[in-house]
Amino acid sequence: MKVLTVWQPWAQLLAAGYKHNETRSWRTNYRGEILIHASKKPYSQTERLMTAKSRKLIRDTLGLGFIDWRQRIPTGVIIGKAKLTDCKLIDESYYQFTRDLCPEEFVYGDFTPGRYAWVFEEPELFKNPLPAAGKQGLWNFDGSIWIHNGELYIKEADHDRAEDAGNK
DSSP, X not given: OEEEEXXXXXXXXXXXXXXXXXXXXXXXXXOEEEEEEEOXXXXXXXXXXXXHHHHHHHHHHHTOOTTTTTTTSOOSEEEEEEEEEEEEEOOHHHHXXXXXXXXXXXXXXXXXXXXXXXXXEEEEEEEEEEEOOXXXXXXXXXXXXXXXXXXXXXXXXXXXXXXXXXXX
């Protein structure tokens, strides 16, 4: 399955359905389900990229307290999934539309003309994040997973089950 690594708290906003556009400097032709991986980058480093107003909006949106919110956002894990439905070149019109009519979305991304807005739908935040090393770009998850009622499971390989059965 395809995976996209996103810095926190934007990964949390995306997986929870508060953020619908992930802005990137590059485009993709891929459409379909994508796992959302929260990068290992410490929140203290990404926090410096935000204004006080955006920090407060994110804290309030995610229901996080002032003191503990940095510890309550997981890093280095796959936290959810969503369906990538479009990838739009951000032009002046898209910039103005987002700024004027979607102010929260505008705060959650870099809508500088010339960048790309990856449009996500059907987000799902997993109840049990899966530890994983992230990568740059759109990457493939090497494991086999199963998602049921918001729970994320790693599927056992058939040869492992056969070995286990032989050892009993």
